[in-house]
Amino acid sequence: MTKKTAPASKRRNIPDPTIARLPRYLRSFPEFVHANRSVISSKELAAASGINPAQVRKDLAYFGQFGQRGIGYDVKTLDAKMREILGLHKVWRIALVGAGHLGTALLQYGGFTKAGFRIEAAFDVDPSKVGWELEGVRIWATPAIRQVVREKKIEIGVLAVPASQAQRVADDLVDAGVRAILNFAPCILAVPKSVLVRGVDLASELEHLTYFLDKSREK
Amino acid sequence: MTKKTAPASKRRNIPDPTIARLPRYLRSFPEFVHANRSVISSKELAAASGINPAQVRKDLAYFGQFGQRGIGYDVKTLDAKMREILGLHKVWRIALVGAGHLGTALLQYGGFTKAGFRIEAAFDVDPSKVGWELEGVRIWATPAIRQVVREKKIEIGVLAVPASQAQRVADDLVDAGVRAILNFAPCILAVPKSVLVRGVDLASELEHLTYFLDKSREK
DNA sequence: TTCTGTGAATTTATTCACAGCA
């Protein structure tokens, strides 16, 4: 039953696109479970996630030999392995800064709790929100970031504030010991190299679409 | 003053990563304008957007010769060119499906109107929301999608609904003639090849971060 | 000189194609 895991020497330098695809695989498993498919082929997994089958096999093989030749991959095993690889075997403590509509949407978003994330505290500048709870999460005043993040040993900060405030908040989060930031503000954050940042820019995504829409009109 | 634009023959097959970087460049221009810098070098633009200078030059050169050797790039010209390339010279008509917190956040998000997007209609299943306006946008019942999208000649659909409803809504949008969809639901949509889809999955972004956080702990 | 634009070199990612195992 126990499957080989790739040795540490081999596990290095996994391509970033591979990492980015793992969540996609993860998201397609429930569909197979629901259809009572306990074993699936790379072809099926590929079809379900819109990726080339060879790519799927290569991606998975970076982390070990999870499949059985001639048979396929055990969905449950694969699901567990993917979660482990993505670091989802532990619960990550998150601070949400900005309890506006976007922040509230993130608090409500079931995907987080399910996937092993716990929003430990929320912060907002609006005094009328401070002290209240939203989805069971206490809202603090923004200046409390340093203290609360430190006390609760929060590891990841999620920024749902206007761009004008983003850098200042990021500085506080970094100062309080956060190791990664997910930034929804449309700006580039300056942080120490040891802190990871991923930006999600909603307008950029639309602009990417309009590039192709406009281009296809030309033809 | 008029600069050469790359001939159509040369403009083909622009790498996708290049397209994805254009919005980043676009976002850094106001900073230069604010600092009264009318001309900038690829090095400065690179620093401001966290990209290699050679990459910046190559990206820009795909679309024509916008710079002046020995001098740099005129910020205003570059801004106008980037917008044109991304198709932002026209106003794109958008339908927002799902007027919950995420939907409301998108309606409030100033970046859209500023960048040349207009949300023409919003849709929600909640009868208590239907008929009202949110940020000046009328909310319709979900079954009205086909009619309203067609009438208003809406080109892009933004999905801010639960994953369980996403495919059904996408079908309606496609049926009503939408040419692109921005999907915030954590699922993969099946649409005709002629329709563009971009997915923004909030949990995936966090999972990407935790992969690296967990990995760095190992060392 | 400075800084762009761009071929060439390099690095990285994807896809092919098949050996090897169930």
Next chain:
DNA sequence: TGCTGTGAATAAATTCACAGAA
């Protein structure tokens, strides 16, 4: 036979390095 795992081939993206214009 069917399907994985993987080296080899291919394709794509990035970076180098320098010719050429201001």
